[in-house]
Amino acid sequence: MGLRISKSQHSQRVTIFSVIFILMTLLILLGSNNINDTIYAPFHMAANHAIKATDLKKWSTKDGYVPVYGNKTMNLRCHDCALVTSSSHVLGSRAGEEIDHTECVIRMNDAPTLGFESDVGNRTTLRVVAHSSVFRVLRKPNDLLHRTDANAAFIFWGPPNKIGKEAKGTLFRIIERVSMTYSNLSCFGITANxxxxxxxxxxxxxxxxxxxxxxxxxxxxxxxVIxxxxxxxxxxYGMVPPNHCIKPRTKKIPYHYYKPRGPDECVTYIQNESSRRGNHHRFITEKQVFxxxxxxxxxxxxxxxx
Structure with a gap:
């Protein structure tokens, strides 16, 4: 009788273990799917969000940009523009000549042209610079001022307490000094408003x-937006679509074309998009809007x- 109870108990234990194993397997599989959804699902769309269209042509304000030095006004207007990103996808494009023949050429942060002319051209009409990139941009001003147009402008953006004209902080003073040195270059900051x-x-x-x-x-x-x-x-030039990083890839694509040993593009996008702690760029989100x-x-x- 005792033997029969022992066998029964063993059988029950095997059955319970089997059920638990199956449930754990299903949970792991479902968890994996949820992780993938978290990584690749667009961050941008809040639940039941109705898009409120903004006419960006009317959105701009004349007082949105203030000169760093002097009394210049941000009055740049162009019919055709080439917006050259910092992505490694521009490498091998041989788009440099086409870019240089565009009426206005827009670049970002410290993306250089020297050494990359065949792919990104060498003219610059407007360069938009983040406060976190100021030191990198101005470390080699002659490189970044190479082949700037006669009416070239730099627009610096960042927290007003760091880059605002009223704050008179270190970053502002550095930008002001460069603006005074290169009088042919118009430097502007974005107002707090x-x-x-x-x-x-x-x-x-x-x-x-x-x-x-x-x-x-x-x-x-x-x-x-600018x-x-x-x-x-x-x-x-060089910007990938919002779903680019969903596709399996066989080789690493550096985030910046001028930093071949820098972080991988899709790893950077996915980490920023999926992170909920700390502050992160929402690159995929922004591309959905673009x-x-x-x-x-x-x-x-x-x-x-x-």
Whole structure:
């Protein structure tokens, strides 16, 4: 009798273990799927968010940019613009000549042209610079001022307490000194009011409050909005579509074309998109918005095309 009870108990234990094993396997599989969804699902769209269209052509304000030195005004206007990203996808494009023949050429942060002319050209009409990139940009000013147009401008963006004219902080004084040295270059800062409007625009387009969602706007976000303000037609070089990093890839693509040993592009995008702690750029989110804007503001994408 005792033997029969022992066998029965053993049988029950095997059955219970089997059920638990199956349940754990299912949970692991479901967990894996949820992780993938978290990584690749667009961050940008809050639940039941109705997009509130903003006419960016009317959105701009004349007092949104203030000169760092002197009394210059930000009055740049172009029919055709080439917006050259810092992505490694521009390498091998041989698009340099085409870019240089565009009426206005827009670049970002410290992306150089020297040594990369065949792919990215060497003219610069406008360069949009983040406060975190100021030291890198101005470390070698002669490189970045190479072949600037006669009416070339730099627009610096960042927290008003760091880069604002009223703050008179270290960053502002450095930019002011460069602006005084290179009198042919127009340097502007973005006003505190317009910085708040950039945040508000992100909220309207995504349903997410930038600060509450721990999001940092990228230089790409500022540059695209500014390009829409000043350009009738925009051709973007090197920017990948929002779903690019879902596709399996066999080789590493450096985040910046001028930093071959830098971080991988998709790893950078996915980590920033999926992170909920700390402040992160929402690159994929922003590209989702850019895809919508492309239909409204004559924006095309090349290398790759999408």
């Amino acid at each position: 317009k910085m708040r409007r950039f945040d508000s625009l992100f909220h309207r387009e995504t349903g997410r409050d930038r600060q509450q969602s721990h999001s940092w706007l990228s230089t790409g976000w500022f540059t695209m 390009a829409i303000e000043i350009c009738d037609n925009i051709k973007v 895809a919508r804007w492309a239909k409204l503001y004559n924006i095309s994408f090349t290398h790759p095309e999408w």
